[in-house]
Amino acid sequence: MYCALQRTNQRDRLGSGHVDANMDPSKLGGKYTLIIPTHNRPDNFAQLLDYFEVNSVEFRIIILDSSDENGVTANSRKVGSFSLNAEHFSYDPGIPVNDKLMDGISKVETEYFSICADDDLVFLPAIAESVGYLERNLEYLTAHGYYLSFSTEENDVAIRAVTYGTPSIDxxxxLHRLYDFIRYYQPIFYGVHRTEAMKKNFANINRVRGFLFEEIIHAGLTVINGKVARIRRFYYGRRAENNFADPENPKNETGHPLKWFMRDPENLLGEFVKYRDVIIEALQNTGKISMNTDELRQYLDLLHGGYLASSLDHERIYAKAREKIGIDKPENSKNASDYTTSANWRGLSVKVNSGARQTRTYQLYRTFLSHLNVSPPASPLFNNEDVFDMIKSFDTF
Known part of the structure; x- marks a missing residue:
């Protein structure tokens, strides 16, 4: 009884836009659909389905599977072993990710949906809370909460960091919403979306090329046409081992501005111009913009120039330049970003670099704490029960 009361009180303290405390988050079948894209990660995929099975979710799950033949067979067998309301669709292994996603979104028939990667986790109470927020606030197109990253080693799960937690874009x-989104960029891709709005936004993805602009174009169109809510609850867990956007990831040629810039700057800028044209068109279609086309171009160039520049790690670029002319050793002087401060707060490992590129990371923690109205270590950073109840359902951990 005490634990249940404690959990409800914490939820009331954290929650802007919380649903009825007695609502079972698994019973959203008439309103919400989950899409799971998967590709050759049968073990991660099986763990995710185990989580949903243990929690007896009743909402529809659409599985978009572009794995090889063995992977599709293993995944199909796993889906068939559960009582989930899940549909398994197979695709050619070489299908572009966005083509697969657009086909999957076209199959959604509910008012709301979200996407969960096969190696990630989405927290069920936060789905229900996000749906409830959108139900009551029609000017919002997307709702989500705080994101964390986790890693797994043998039987241990480590909560690595709070990764996303900027305020609502409201x-x-x-123009102001677009500024807030780009200036403090954090993805909204995995949030709970209004289906019809997102179908329209996704229809524009193929107007640009490159993972970077494919990712931000649908989000940019979302914030132009509506607001995005950040509920005060942990919403999503991202597996740290599979960070596609890391510039060192060999699979990522156009997802991180640094790697794209160093490989083909002309292509990067050319695709930016295409992306900019789509954004200008959407802004003008709102009927709320007084700027002319040239003024909008200048504004967007400034805004996105700052975003791209923040991703171009000058030390990494200089290192590549040294390689080209045969200088093996790094320069003697240390950059401020070489110094790292580590802290451990209530079991959460926090690492903050002192360099300029890490300023936003530090600000994120401050922003997050201010949202919870707590000062470390006076109160738990997040509802441990929500996180660890989810983790315990993975019998392979």
């Missing part, structure tokens, strides 16, 4: 002005 200005009445679409």
């Amino acid at each position: 200005s009445p002005d679409p």
Whole structure:
């Protein structure tokens, strides 16, 4: 009884836009659909389905599987072993990710949906809370909460960091919302979306090329046409081992501005111009913009120039330049970003570099704490029960 009361009180303290405390988050079948894209990660995929099975979810799950033949067979067998309301669709292993996603989104028939990668986790109470928020706030197109990263080693699960937690994007002005989104960029891809709005936004993805602009174009169109809510609850867990956007990831040629810039700067800028044209068109279609086309181009160039520049790690670029002319050793002087401060707060490992590129990471923690109205270590950072109840359902951990 005490634990249940404690959990409800914490939820009331954290929650802007929380649903009825007695609502079972698994019973969203008439309103919500989950899409799971998967590709050759049968073990991670099986763990995710185990989690949903243990929690007896009743909402529809659409599985978009572009694995090889063995992977599709293993995944199909796993889906068939459960009582989930899951549909398994197979695709050619070489299908572009966005083509697979657009086909999957076209199959959604509920008012709301979200996407969960096969190696990640989405927390069920936060799905229900996000759906409830969108139900009551029609000017919002997407709702999500805080994101954390985790890693697994043998039988241990480590919560690595709070990764995303900027405030809601809720200005009445679409230009201001776009500024807030790009200036403090954090993805909204995995949030709970209004289906019809996202179908329209995704239809524009093929107007650009490159993972970077494919990722931000649908999000940019979302914030132009509506608001994005950040509920005060942990919503999503991202597996740290599979960070596609890491510039060192060999599979990522156009997802991180640094790697794209160093490989083909002309292509990067050319695709930016295409992306910019789509954004200008959407802004003008709102009927709320007083700027002319040239003024919008200048504004977007400034805004996105700052975003791209923040991703171009000058030390990494200089290192590549040294390689080209045969300088093996790094320069003697240390950059401020070489110094790292580590802390451990209530079991959460926090590492903050002192360099300029890490300023936003530090600000994120401050922003997150201010949202919870707590000062470390006076109160738990997050509801441990939500996180660890989820983790314990993975019998392979």
